[in-house]
Amino acid sequence: MRVRLTVNGRVETADDVWEGESLLYVLRERLGLPGSKNACEQGECGSCTVYLDGLPVCACLVAAGQAEGREVRTVEGLADGDRLDPVQEAFVECGAVQCGFCTPGLVVQAHDLIARVPLPSDAEIREALAGNLCRCTGYEKILDAVRLAAARRAGTSR
């Protein structure tokens, strides 16, 4: 089947989509957007987190056909041209990236958190990131990065 959707502000069309296919597969394999990672395929790891009509979801658990006509924003759509999003900058600066596989999902999820909760508490950060698994850094630097990004966005730090 054919699926038309808006991805990062552009209308995209994917053809020959299998009816049982996930949105994640469409993004990565048909639209050339490999930023969202394919790891667990069961919603467990969060590395495929994207915005679907403004809400973060696991792209591996959205049927491609369910995304028809809807708006998707992936990690590729967060930066403003060459300027990284503050969440991405903070991840780089805090060393919150090791192998990098979980990073796109964490960045999208953190991006959503600080858009909703400008200065989240540690408990709120942990809750927001509870569905994103990292097997390298041990999370401390990820928490640092989210705190830094939030503080900068709120103008309480530079």
Next chain:
Amino acid sequence: MEFLRPVTWAEALAVKAELPEAAPIQGGTDMMVELNFDVRRPVALLDLNRVAELGRWSAEEDGRLRVGAGVTYTRVIAELGEELPGLAQAARTVGSPQIRNRGTVGGNLGAASPAGDSHPPLLAADAVVEVESAARGVRMIPAAEFYLGVKRSALEADELIRAFWTRPADGPQYFSKVGVRNAMVIAVCSFAIALHPAERRVGTGIGSAAPTPRRALAAEEFLAAELDWEAVLDGDDLLDGDAAPGGEAALAPALLRRFGELAAQAASPIDDVRGTADYRRHAIGVMARRTLTWAWNDLRSGTPDRRAD
């Protein structure tokens, strides 16, 4: 495989009547796992996301809430936390934020897993499931009659789940769940309680400790008869913020113990990868005592709201 995309409820029912093997998909958080892992290959996916009415809830004339099958856990928490505190607590334990943004109570009902987190609070609150087919119209199925076996429900092949109905809480409600961590956990077992003080009645729900979610009926009847409802309802025993939890209407240790025993006896758990039958029985007893204590203390202290008269 076909991908069917009805836009209205009538259309969805017509599609389901024509192709009863079509698998309904709502948030996809169960169905897509089965597709991704080749566990299931339905002839068709019946996407219900476009049926807008399923995403709505309303307060009905008879005082009950009617919650559409497509209302997500995130929205249950944000919009119905006051009215359905037990269900909202259970919703908070589902998966992760990403899962709660997609997963629905309707989908949980459709999957009818004994471990589904919605089921115990729905049972405890006497929820009723509204299902419909094009051929036979609406059927209202009490939650206690809805679950028939492991992942089997009373839903017929040509029926779809439209909504669930339940009264807003008329007393304290609690949900408790055992798992290895706070997020992304399928319940080892779970327990829900709802006190209905105006009716001197108690509702319970046991999750993941029997082939189906089920009530602990003997435990409910025991409590209804033994709890000192009058003492809490005439207001003599109201707990102050800092008062010791003693007093006339405090729960006697023997009552708590017996309630825990009866709740555990209502379970018929198995050993599996998530836990042993013995552990589950033990944990059900602990959660029963714990949730009763929370609920009773709320009632005694007049929080959050004694909607008893």
